[in-house]
Amino acid sequence: MLDYLIPRYKVLRDADLCTRCGVCERTCSNDVHRVDEQAGRVTADHMKCVNCQRCVTMCPTHALAIGKWPQVGNGSSNWTLECLQDIAKQAQTGGVLLASMGNPQPHPIYWDHLLLNASQVTNPSIDPLREPMETRVFLGARPEALKVNERDHTVMTKLPPQIKLDVPVMFSAMSFGSISLNAQTALAMAAQELGTFFNTGEGGFHHSLKPYADNAIVQVASGRFGVSPEYLNTAAAIEIKIGQGAKPGIGGHLPGEKIDAEVSRTRMIPQGTDAISPAPHHDIYSIEDLRQLIFSLKEATRYTKPVAVKIAAVHNVAAIASGSARAGADIIVVDGFRGGTGAAPKRIRDNVGIPIELALASVDERLREEGIRSTVSLVAAGSIRSSADIVRAIALGADAVYVASAALIALGCHQCQDCSSGKCNWGIATQRPELVKRLNPEVGAQRVVNLIRAWNHEIQEMMGGMGINAIESLRGNRLMLRGIGLTDRELTILGVKHAGE
Amino acid sequence: MKRIYAIEAWCLGCKRCEIACKTQHSATRDTVKALTQEQPSPTSRVQVEGDRFLSLAVNCRHCAQPKCVKGCISGAMQKDPASGLVTSDPAKCVGCRTCVSMCPFGCVQVVSVEGRDIALKCDLCTEDGCIPGEPACVAACPNGALVYWESEE
Numbered sequence: 143m144l145d146y147l148i149p150r151y152k153v154l155r156d157a158d159l160c161t162r163c164g165v166c167e168r169t170c171s172n173d174v175h176r177v178d179e180q181a182g183r184v185t186a187d188h189m190k191c192v193n194c195q196r197c198v199t200m201c202p203t204h205a206l207a208i209g210k211w212p213q214v215g216n217g218s219s220n221w222t223l224e225c226l227q228d229i230a231k232q233a234q235t236g237g238v239l240l241a242s243m244g245n246p247q248p249h250p251i252y253w254d255h256l257l258l259n260a261s262q263v264t265n266p267s268i269d270p271l272r273e274p275m276e277t278r279v280f281l282g283a284r285p286e287a288l289k290v291n292e293r294d295h296t297v298m299t300k301l302p303p304q305i306k307l308d309v310p311v312m313f314s315a316m317s318f319g320s321i322s323l324n325a326q327t328a329l330a331m332a333a334q335e336l337g338t339f340f341n342t343g344e345g346g347f348h349h350s351l352k353p354y355a356d357n358a359i360v361q362v363a364s365g366r367f368g369v370s371p372e373y374l375n376t377a378a379a380i381e382i383k384i385g386q387g388a389k390p391g392i393g394g395h396l397p398g399e400k401i402d403a404e405v406s407r408t409r410m411i412p413q414g415t416d417a418i419s420p421a422p423h424h425d426i427y428s429i430e431d432l433r434q435l436i437f438s439l440k441e442a443t444r445y446t447k448p449v450a451v452k453i454a455a456v457h458n459v460a461a462i463a464s465g466s467a468r469a470g471a472d473i474i475v476v477d478g479f480r481g482g483t484g485a486a487p488k489r490i491r492d493n494v495g496i497p498i499e500l501a502l503a504s505v506d507e508r509l510r511e512e513g514i515r516s517t518v519s520l521v522a523a524g525s526i527r528s529s530a531d532i533v534r535a536i537a538l539g540a541d542a543v544y545v546a547s548a549a550l551i552a553l554g555c556h557q558c559q560d561c562s563s564g565k566c567n568w569g570i571a572t573q574r575p576e577l578v579k580r581l582n583p584e585v586g587a588q589r590v591v592n593l594i595r596a597w598n599h600e601i602q603e604m605m606g607g608m609g610i611n612a613i614e615s616l617r618g619n620r621l622m623l624r625g626i627g628l629t630d631r632e633l634t635i636l637g638v639k640h641a642g643e
Numbered sequence: 644m645k646r647i648y649a650i651e652a653w654c655l656g657c658k659r660c661e662i663a664c665k666t667q668h669s670a671t672r673d674t675v676k677a678l679t680q681e682q683p684s685p686t687s688r689v690q691v692e693g694d695r696f697l698s699l700a701v702n703c704r705h706c707a708q709p710k711c712v713k714g715c716i717s718g719a720m721q722k723d724p725a726s727g728l729v730t731s732d733p734a735k736c737v738g739c740r741t742c743v744s745m746c747p748f749g750c751v752q753v754v755s756v757e758g759r760d761i762a763l764k765c766d767l768c769t770e771d772g773c774i775p776g777e778p779a780c781v782a783a784c785p786n787g788a789l790v791y792w793e794s795e796e
Contacts, residue, residue, distance in 0.1 A: 161678035582787045
């Protein structure tokens with residue numbers, strides 16, 4: 143049957159710069175490039191190109207660029223070329239369309255409609271290079287009141303377990319299996335150096351990561367892969383994953399070909415079998431059931447570790463967050479619809495969930511209204527792109543943020559959205575040994591550390607400009623935000639005034 | 644002295660090191676001209692052996708007691724006592740290939756330059772125009788598979 147699909151990208155090669163050195167051919171796992179010595183040129187199979195930009199980066203003479211395939215649509219905004227191609231693909235294969243990374247639809251990005259404040263004259267700004275600027279954050283439950291013995295300078299209330307972050311950023315859950323062990327190791331090394339945490343995702347805890355256990359958050363998700371008493375007790379905190387921003391309401395599916403010996407041992411499942419995480423936890427059908435799981439995990443770890451509950455940003459997220467807090471969660475993670483994934487059905491990724499900005503604002507507001515905001519920590523996730531996004535998230539009410547896509551981009555990811563093929567040219571979303579070794583964890587960790595350190599400097603600069611010297615004073619400080627180009631309804635939900643007000 | 648070490652675990656076989664070496668040892672120091680126009684075309688002194696599954700960038704070890712120097716019949720191959728650098732003087736080299744047969748790592752090549760065979764090997768980019776402290780191959784490696792580290796002796 144003739145395949146009606148056409149290429150998405152066109153490899154543009156500058157003949158004046160190409161030396162036929164063959165680096166592109168050797169670096170492409172999709173076999174796009176071929177050095178044709180006979181013809182004296184390098185050819186490209188455009189159909190196979192996924193625009194990962196590995197060759198563009200590696201080419202010693204910068205002779206390469208990836209362009210859009212020049213085919214135009216018919217001018218209809220309804221039957222777009224992408225729409226036609228999706229139908230062609232499904233007519234060919236009869237399958238569910240698979241996609242990766244976060245929601246790419248052109249919905250409003252509210253971060254870009256929120257402006258930050260700065261001090262002038264009164265309440266002067268602070269120079270972070272000259273004065274201390276606190277970015278440390280503690281995550282976990284907080285007691286309703288704190289009893290202090292003022293004579294001894296001691297705290298008398300028994301504090302619940304908390305984790306300490308030196309920077310208000312953690313690395314979100316990405317399992318070994320969905321990403322390579324080298325990628326996870328790079329994040330673990332970076333977390334340790336930065337004084338923050340990485341999350342194992344639902345893929346078990348690989349034995350080689352033991353040295354980083356104090357900086358690990360282990361995840362318990364619906365498939366319960368790799369969960370054991372040792373697993374729970376080895377890490378600094380535990381996270382129950384109820385949902386993921388990129389694919390709320392559905393589970394996960396790691397195909398059997400990615401379950402090699404190491405993944406199999408770490409996940410505690412047979413080699414070569416599909417790892418299927420059910421859509422719901424089959425033992426959680428109510429907040430009371432969630433409470434049971436939270437307290438089972440707390441019992442298993444003798445109440446020494448905070449338990450987080452991660453939920454996807456969906457329509458009634460505020461009520462679910464409130465229920466989770468009342469069920470005993472110490473940390474609530476809200477994951478917006480632009481959050482990434484290694485694989486999700488395209489229709490789910492593109493159509494389910496809501497933006498993190500609105501979800502975060504409404505969760506924070508709801509918890510405050512109910513008087514329970516101060517008893518839990520709130521973490522925002524789902525496409526934090528820069529330090530300015532972090533400042534906005536914290537001003538909207540988050541204690542800290544999770545980043546994953548940005549950390550992967552630091553490792554080399556170019557968001558080509560082809561993770562599910564398992565042929566990641568950057569050694570991130572793959573288990574093929576010859577591709578995995580492309581990511582040297584030491585090099586990767588250094589890049590991630592550089593990124594987060596740079597962000598932390600920028601956060602300090604922005605806080606200093608606002609006249610704030612501790613990130614705790616920024617949390618929920620929505621007066622530091624002003625909306626631009628937003629409707630009254632949007633401003634009400636975000637709880638911010640319009641610029642000029 | 645500082646030596647280049649090849650870490651097999653991280654070598655991808657992309658051969659960017661070879662291209663950087665060719666550029667560094669070309670007349671124009673321009674990658675496009677060096678690889679497409681220059682005659683004779685420059686020779687890489689680092690050789691990537693293996694395939695995309697297992698590879699290694701083989702390079703001169705600048706040995707403490709270099710056999711190539713010991714075997715050289717013309718005095719072209721010399722180890723600098725101060726820097727530890729082993730180099731071959733093209734003016735003195737007679738192209739006898741004794742160094743090639745003596746080197747346990749296969750890191751000396753004999754190429755024809757202006758009708759005369761001479762030995763070529765890694766000079767740690769000590770010719771002028773180099774990046775101080777970082778040989779071109781190390782700078783070009785995308786994955787830390789070539790490192791320039793201080794070593795004992």
